Amino acid sequence: VQLAGGNFNVSESVGTVPLSVTLSSLAPTAVTVPIVVSGSADGQDYRLSTTTVTIPAGQTRAIFTLSVTDDQLDELPETLTIQLGTPTGGELGTNSALTVTIDDNDPVLSFARNTDTTSDENGTITVIARSLSPVIADLTVPFTSYGRATLGVDYTLSANAFQFVAGSSTAAVTLTILDDAVVESSEAVTLSLQPPPNTSLGSPGLYTLFISDNDTPPAVGLDLNGLVTGQDFLSPVGDFVEDAAALVIVPNATVVPPGVQTLTSITVYLESAPNGAAELLSAVNFGGATTTAYNPTTRALTISGGSTSDQQAVLRSVAYQNSSQNPMSGGRFITVTANFSASSESRRRKLNITPVDDAPVVTITAGSVPYITGNLPVLVDSGIALTDIENNRLVRAEVTITDAESGDLLSLPSPVAGFKATYAGSTLTITATAGTGNLAAFRSALSRVQFSTTTLGDGARSVSFVVTDTSGLAGVAGATSAPVVRALTVQSPLLVAASPLTSAAANESLTSSQLAPLVHESLARWESAGATAAQLNVLRAATIEIRDLSDPRTLALAGGNTIVVDTNAAGRGWFVDSTPTTDEEFTVPLSTSAARATSGPAVERVDLLTTVMHEFGHLLGLDDHATDDLLGKSLPLGTRRTLTAAELNQYFSHVG
Numbered sequence: 001v002q003l004a005g006g007n008f009n010v011s012e013s014v015g016t017v018p019l020s021v022t023l024s025s026l027a028p029t030a031v032t033v034p035i036v037v038s039g040s041a042d043g044q045d046y047r048l049s050t051t052t053v054t055i056p057a058g059q060t061r062a063i064f065t066l067s068v069t070d071d072q073l074d075e076l077p078e079t080l081t082i083q084l085g086t087p088t089g090g091e092l093g094t095n096s097a098l099t100v101t102i103d104d105n106d107p108v109l110s111f112a113r114n115t116d117t118t119s120d121e122n123g124t125i126t127v128i129a130r131s132l133s134p135v136i137a138d139l140t141v142p143f144t145s146y147g148r149a150t151l152g153v154d155y156t157l158s159a160n161a162f163q164f165v166a167g168s169s170t171a172a173v174t175l176t177i178l179d180d181a182v183v184e185s186s187e188a189v190t191l192s193l194q195p196p197p198n199t200s201l202g203s204p205g206l207y208t209l210f211i212s213d214n215d216t217p218p219a220v221g222l223d224l225n226g227l228v229t230g231q232d233f234l235s236p237v238g239d240f241v242e243d244a245a246a247l248v249i250v251p252n253a254t255v256v257p258p259g260v261q262t263l264t265s266i267t268v269y270l271e272s273a274p275n276g277a278a279e280l281l282s283a284v285n286f287g288g289a290t291t292t293a294y295n296p297t298t299r300a301l302t303i304s305g306g307s308t309s310d311q312q313a314v315l316r317s318v319a320y321q322n323s324s325q326n327p328m329s330g331g332r333f334i335t336v337t338a339n340f341s342a343s344s345e346s347r348r349r350k351l352n353i354t355p356v357d358d359a360p361v362v363t364i365t366a367g368s369v370p371y372i373t374g375n376l377p378v379l380v381d382s383g384i385a386l387t388d389i390e391n392n393r394l395v396r397a398e399v400t401i402t403d404a405e406s407g408d409l410l411s412l413p414s415p416v417a418g419f420k421a422t423y424a425g426s427t428l429t430i431t432a433t434a435g436t437g438n439l440a441a442f443r444s445a446l447s448r449v450q451f452s453t454t455t456l457g458d459g460a461r462s463v464s465f466v467v468t469d470t471s472g473l474a475g476v477a478g479a480t481s482a483p484v485v486r487a488l489t490v491q492s493p494l495l496v497a498a499s500p501l502t503s504a505a506a507n508e509s510l511t512s513s514q515l516a517p518l519v520h521e522s523l524a525r526w527e528s529a530g531a532t533a534a535q536l537n538v539l540r541a542a543t544i545e546i547r548d549l550s551d552p553r554t555l556a557l558a559g560g561n562t563i564v565v566d567t568n569a570a571g572r573g574w575f576v577d578s579t580p581t582t583d584e585e586f587t588v589p590l591s592t593s594a595a596r597a598t599s600g601p602a603v604e605r606v607d608l609l610t611t612v613m614h615e616f617g618h619l620l621g622l623d624d625h626a627t628d629d630l631l632g633k634s635l636p637l638g639t640r641r642t643l644t645a646a647e648l649n650q651y652f653s654h655v656g
């Protein structure tokens, strides 16, 4: 008795396998033999039809069956050794055992879905493969792809196989769809799983992705930016922002003559141009197509000549420009008309215009403003001008002394109706009490800004003006003007030379009747020294005030055509010469034009004649001198200085 056949392999899906026990020769009685099973497979993996095989008398073969269980577990191969036991009625042959290896057929592999459709020609799709049960070891499952969509042209794949990780039951591959500009029909790609050995293919084993084209064929007729409804103007093509480069209006326009017609010309028409000649259309000629220059009267340009595609190319280049610095905001409508041989089509587009706030401009008067320390405040620039292209209201003006000294002050004479002014840190800030003010009102306020200082010493100041507007645009901050600078020159007044105060003079107060003869004599002396008729007219027109100047050394000063003389010569007392035409009180000559008194009332007082003559020099445009002549910066007590013809010539040779 022995087994028929040797060792063999079966798949787990094989079902039932017949096995034979044979006799070497006919036996007179039935032969019975037991079957003993061993191996790694257990009762859950197979079933034998019997445990004892009986070969009836008169036969040499008996069949029993091995049924293999097809489970869904991913397993290693399992073995099953069938061993014949000791027979009854026969002897055991040489082939008494065989081994069956059960090869696993799991996992069962499939796609998670069998199809997807994209409505757009871009994006990525994650394709999932799955196994019915978790894989027991890392598993690579290749696939093939085919279809009208072309790998590398219409799509790419992240891998050419699904990689299952041990313990998992899904794996993914990313399919990336490539967008082209070709008008084409829907295309499909199909992936086909290729299960490796000892796995099996489930359902679905194929996955198909349908890729819809997103490129639309040009409509017949005129199409602006893919919108053929005639309502194109409802979606503005874009914003033209003030100062921007020309904006191309219909970069994707298409023109296709209907039927057998041909394209004659294309007209582009700007429906309104509230900014007049600042607004225009332009185009770039292409191929055989040319453009008439934009006509500001008809507000149109016409494209003609060349092929349809030439004219289409020119149409696509049409651009809108607005060079106004104060463009009217809102929309501009543009009509494009394609004139075909037997019909025409028009479409409208809309542009939005966005203005930009330009800063106001401050214009200052040329030249500098003279100021004598201690004098009344001087207007910094009564001729200041303000402009703003949008004529915006202003919120603020700032006037700053950029090189201020400690005694400096900027102010508005109070009150300037409608404005507040605060001087802090060398800056006078002027705001409208109503929050904003118009240009004219701010100009008026700025024209009244005045400067003064108590700081002695010749020098200069720079006064900077800036103003800020309101922009006039919701949510947009205003713009600030570029600073402009008005120059000031600051000069010291005539000072008394260092000297003690005279108590007797403290209560004196010069009168105009005392002053008048000395003014007359000053004029006569300038005339005799050679002043011109024009200069003498300036001096005759001068106003001479007597005022209590607060500085403890200031005797007098000149500004504009006014001379101010201190009431009591800075506390030293004036010497009012009762014989002004002669200098007999001053006996000691100091130079050809100066002398000192050594006795009499002139000695401890300041000479009023010298002081008036000095200030006359300023009215004629002369500056102080560092020397001890008539134009010297300070005047000692008891000293008279007059003027020679030679000195007058020398003074004006410097002035030029």
Ligand SMILES: [Ca+2]
Residues within 6 Å of the ligand: 012, 070, 071, 072, 073, 074, 075, 104, 105, 106
């Ligand atoms: Ca299995």
Ligand SMILES: [Ca+2]
Residues within 6 Å of the ligand: 121, 179, 180, 181, 182, 183, 184, 213, 214, 215
């Ligand atoms: Ca395409």
Ligand SMILES: [Ca+2]
Residues within 6 Å of the ligand: 242, 325, 326, 327, 355, 356, 357, 358, 389, 390
């Ligand atoms: Ca502007």
Ligand SMILES: [Ca+2]
Residues within 6 Å of the ligand: 357, 358, 359, 360, 388, 389, 390, 391, 392, 469, 471, 479
């Ligand atoms: Ca402005």
Ligand SMILES: [Zn+2]
Residues within 6 Å of the ligand: 492, 493, 494, 614, 618, 623, 624, 631, 632, 633
């Ligand atoms: Zn002076």
